[in-house]
Amino acid sequence: MELLAQLAPILLIFVVFWLFIIRPQQKRQRERMGMLDALKSGDRVITIGGLHGTVVAIEEKTVVLTVSDNQKMTFERSAVNHIIKD
Secondary structure, three states, rough: HHHHHHHHHHHHHHHHHHHHHHHHHHHHHHHHHHHHOOOOOOOOOEEEEOOOOEEEEOOOOOOEEEEOOOOOEEEHHHHHEEEEEE
């Protein structure tokens, strides 16, 4: 009984930590991966650096964006932060 009383605060801290930090982070990560997997040519996106562009081509790990008429830039797929919905 004494051992349980000593472990209870540690277990409680772990449960609270998991509920408020680990679980929400895992949910955000799953949503982000779903968003990156759903990228398609023609999507308007914003990168983590704040660059706005339109997806021209998608490869396994990279994405090519058009940022102006003749400007194409290649980014890591993970650099896409947000898809702009019309």
